[in-house]
């Protein structure tokens with residue numbers, strides 16, 4: 001992700017999440033030493049993105065999102081796989097994330113890529129209030 005992608009990523013956020021990251025919030029990641037943010041481009045059009053923070057061998061996924069009209073074509077899987085590859089290539093021990101309990105599509109994607117459920121955060125999400133499942137993949 002580079003400055004030229006920020007407004008398009010903010011649009012993906014607005015389309016995909018009830019509490020979207022703002023352009024300024026995304027821009028701050030461009031100068032973070034620990035941020036690994038990737039974009040998916042189709043013929044130059046930004047159709048998805050994924051963000052992770054990677055610190056001391058531990059990866060934490062912030063967000064993965066694909067525009068609704070481009071889903072179920074393997075793009076989300078490619079984004080997650082690219083972040084996992086980065087973590088593995090940089091000596092990562094494990095990667096973790098939270099997912100809404102009702103988000104069965106994302107849960108299926110993460111399970112497919114080797115994540116396992118390790119815990120729950122009660123009322124982690126708002127709009128609407130919902131528990132988060134904590135998933136981890138160890139290398």
Ligand SMILES: CC(C)(COP(=O)(O)OP(=O)(O)OC[C@H]1O[C@@H](n2cnc3c(N)ncnc32)[C@H](O)[C@@H]1OP(=O)(O)O)[C@@H](O)C(=O)NCCC(=O)NCCS
Pocket residue numbers: 016063064065066067070071072073074075076077078098099100103104105106108109110112
């Ligand atoms: C979750 C998300 C990123 C998946 O992106 P995607 O590009 O559609 O995912 P893929 O096409 O790579 O899916 C790979 C596999 O994951 C599973 N999967 C993905 N979405 C699914 C859904 N809605 N229902 C059931 N399984 C699903 C399937 O096994 C799928 O393989 P298949 O299509 O061959 O059956 C996308 O649905 C999205 O942006 N959702 C809104 C934002 C979000 O919830 N992000 C995750 C926050 S933790």
